[in-house]
Amino acid sequence: MIPPRFDYHVPSSVGEAITMLTELGSDAKLLAGGHSLLPMMKLRFAEPAHLIDINRIPELRGIREDGADIVIGAMTVENDLIASPILQAKAPLLCEAALLIADPQVRNRGTIGGDIAHGDPGNDHPALAMALDASFLLQGPNGQRSVKADDFFVGTYMTLLEENEIMVEIRLPALAAGTGYAYEKLKRKTGDWATAGCAVVMQKTGDKITHVRIGLTNVGPTALRAEAAEQVLLNQPFGAETVKAASEAAMAICDPAEDLRGDIEYKTAMAGEMFKRAINKAWSRCQ
Amino acid sequence: MTKKLITVTVNGKKEEKAVEPRTLLVHFLREELNLTGAHISCETSHCGACTVDIDGQSVKSCTHLAVQCDGSEVLTVEGLADKGVLHAVQEGFYKEHGLQCGFCTPGMLMRAYRFLQENPNPSEDEIRHGMSGNLCRCTGYQNIIKSIQYAAKKLQESVAA
Numbered sequence: 001m002i003p004p005r006f007d008y009h010v011p012s013s014v015g016e017a018i019t020m021l022t023e024l025g026s027d028a029k030l031l032a033g034g035h036s037l038l039p040m041m042k043l044r045f046a047e048p049a050h051l052i053d054i055n056r057i058p059e060l061r062g063i064r065e066d067g068a069d070i071v072i073g074a075m076t077v078e079n080d081l082i083a084s085p086i087l088q089a090k091a092p093l094l095c096e097a098a099l100l101i102a103d104p105q106v107r108n109r110g111t112i113g114g115d116i117a118h119g120d121p122g123n124d125h126p127a128l129a130m131a132l133d134a135s136f137l138l139q140g141p142n143g144q145r146s147v148k149a150d151d152f153f154v155g156t157y158m159t160l161l162e163e164n165e166i167m168v169e170i171r172l173p174a175l176a177a178g179t180g181y182a183y184e185k186l187k188r189k190t191g192d193w194a195t196a197g198c199a200v201v202m203q204k205t206g207d208k209i210t211h212v213r214i215g216l217t218n219v220g221p222t223a224l225r226a227e228a229a230e231q232v233l234l235n236q237p238f239g240a241e242t243v244k245a246a247s248e249a250a251m252a253i254c255d256p257a258e259d260l261r262g263d264i265e266y267k268t269a270m271a272g273e274m275f276k277r278a279i280n281k282a283w284s285r286c287q
Numbered sequence: 288m289t290k291k292l293i294t295v296t297v298n299g300k301k302e303e304k305a306v307e308p309r310t311l312l313v314h315f316l317r318e319e320l321n322l323t324g325a326h327i328s329c330e331t332s333h334c335g336a337c338t339v340d341i342d343g344q345s346v347k348s349c350t351h352l353a354v355q356c357d358g359s360e361v362l363t364v365e366g367l368a369d370k371g372v373l374h375a376v377q378e379g380f381y382k383e384h385g386l387q388c389g390f391c392t393p394g395m396l397m398r399a400y401r402f403l404q405e406n407p408n409p410s411e412d413e414i415r416h417g418m419s420g421n422l423c424r425c426t427g428y429q430n431i432i433k434s435i436q437y438a439a440k441k442l443q444e445s446v447a448a
Contacts, residue, residue, distance in 0.1 A: 103420025
């Protein structure tokens with residue numbers, strides 16, 4: 001399978017890329033790692049007349065600390081997330097979760113920004129970004145703006161990213177010491193998308209959860225923030241009954257599409273199971 | 288659609304070619320350079336039969352544009368042996384029967400070659416995870432693991448020697 005014909009552009013700065021996007025309009029697509037876009041082009045699900053390859057823009061890569069925040073360049077690849085000492089120390093959820101994404105070769109190419117901006121509910125970073133309370137810095141011809149992960153995803157393959165904007169960086173608060181975290185993902189094989197996945201970040205005091213954020217992967221048209229489930233867990237004595245009640249609240253917001261991974265009932269049940277496993281693991285890691 | 292002139296070093300040899308932007312690296316290698324080691328199989332970056340090394344990283348060449356390799360160094364299975372002497376991973380697959388039909392083998396070898404540089408002394412579990420982007424439909428993987436263990440040992444010995 002060979003993609004349809006297109007013209008290829010290689011900007012060397014974000015500004016240059018935005019100028020190209022603005023001039024070429026809706027006929028242009030950004031090429032990040034290419035492991036979603038190129039297969040879609042082979043299948044003619046996407047037929048951009050222009051590809052703007054943003055792999056040669058050094059400012060879009062790298063992981064740094066900025067005060068209490070961690071800032072990740074949108075073109076940082078999964079294997080760089082896994083190997084990052086900053087993330088291992090301050091947001092290890094991302095290192096653990098990235099190991100569950102695709103396979104070693106694909107992780108050399110697939111980027112965190114591409115995973116998010118593609119808007120595929122099967123991608124893992126959207127739910128992780130929700131659990132981590134991340135925000136996305138978007139840059140267009142009129143400057144930069146920041147959008148919360150909670151608000152960014154509008155529908156399947158639809159996000160708030162405008163046609164002439166580029167996702168520049170992902171910003172998240174470093175996890176406080178003692179924060180519990182987990183990402184549980186059910187998949188049929190390495191390289192598959194989640195049948196269901198659940199990302200959790202939590203803090204506790206005594207036997208109660210005092211902070212919790214939960215994101216669900218691939219059980220709706222977008223990643224889902226499980227707010228009602230968070231409310232069930234917050235400030236209640238932690239135990240199997242509370243977790244079960246919260247998992248029911250999480251399953252209630254699931255709206256998965258039936259496919260070869262399973263029917264709606266199965267996927268919803270698996271979302272509940274991944275939810276329970278993630279909550280219990282995160283709790284066990286809380287200090 | 289304008290062709291682009293690219294310069295790529297493949298197996299140590301500098302190649303300058305005009306390519307259509309849509310040409311995938313695997314097609315460029317096979318059809319422009321007649322290097323048919325990298326195989327085309329799933330074409331969706333799942334199976335790993337097209338794995339090559341680009342600038343010291345394993346990449347699936349079916350999901351990478353040739354034009355993106357401008358200025359890069361690419362190593363394919365044709366470049367593994369040194370003057371007719373098999374590389375340790377090739378010797379391992381030969382000695383430990385790490386192949387049956389051989390279709391996945393070029394990708395397995397190229398991934399194993401890079402993996403053993405990332406992790407020179409891997410456990411069996413680490414090998415399984417490190418090779419998880421390569422599928423084989425014949426061997427059941429057991430002999431592939433043994434082949435890579437053989438190569439790891441041999442490479443370690445050559446470092447120690």
